[in-house]
Amino acid sequence: MKVVQVAQWAMAPQETTLFSAPIATVLAAVISLITAVTVAYATYRLTGKKEERSVSKDLHLKRLNEFYAPIKLLLDQDKVLIEHLREGKPEGWHLLDNVATVISDDTDNQIASQIIAINKKIALILEKSAGLSLRQIPQSYSLFLGHYYMLERAFTGKPFARNNRFEYFPRQFEEDINSDYAALYKLISKEK
Template sequence: MVTFIVASASAQPPPSTPPSVAPVEASNAVINLSAAQATLLVGVTAALITLATTALVGRRESRRYRVEFATRQLNELYAPIKLLLAQDAVLANQLKGGSSDGKHLLEDVNSILADAGRLAIAKQIVAINRKISGVLESKSGLCSGPIPVSFSKFLGHYYMLDRAVSGEPFVPNAEFEYFPKQFEQDIDSGYESLRTGVVKGLGPWYRRR
């Protein structure tokens, strides 16, 4: 009986060692690192989205400002003068009797002053030029780029014309004697350039109208 008991005792398996906690600690370390990376990724993504949104809004605001300013240039400077010049051209042609070879107003001022009908037309021309002069003097700051030389030449021509048609003495000046054709060209080119820019800035929905 003693021998059996000893043999049985020696046959029992050795007590198992308690499980190690090291793998659990390593697993926790991996989880903590992944959470930190996720937080960083979310923060970077949010920052990039904010930057992209800010840039997009900035571009839209810049485009809106350009369209609004170009519209103001058209409405307050170029379009009014363009309309007035069209009226001026009709009256100038009428004053010459429909002939392109007719004398310019300042060249024929004495004859015009003696003809009530032609003088009435000349006074209408002066009135239109006065309106153009008012626009130039108050709105030239809306020019696209530097103020063209033709603007000042037009004003010089108008001042001479006004005095001549009023029968007042004036000092002839060859530089201002004739209507400056470049003035009309500068107005037309500025108008077309701004109008094209406004249409592009408004987008394709406007161009399809």
């Protein structure tokens, strides 16, 4: 009989659980919750970083395409024209100092008109999109605008007060545009 009881006991279902059913259910729910939160957080971080990189790249491309590249192209055209206008003229010759002479010469007047038209395009880009500057807006942007408005008024015969800070083309403006363009181009190349 003892052998039969032992056999029955061995065949009977045994409760070998460490926790009761309600505790096990709560524990399983907590583990599932922790897993879900961990997966959600990891997904959020990975997606967030991708989105940040995408937004950053889009902003850099916008800066390049809508601000720096157009100004750089226009400055390159301006440089070719001013070099052509200065051919055969003495060292240190400046357009603003020679308005009457330039206006009286058809060829020089046409070149000067092209320079002013290019400067106008640059001024419009600056006024519309200076917020796309890669850094805090440099003072050279304002100096360029002052130069352009003085030059434009001189060639249209409108009165203007000479201001030695605005008289001549600010070379720093060209340097700022070129250096920021190069830095931005380098950033974009790294983001690819």
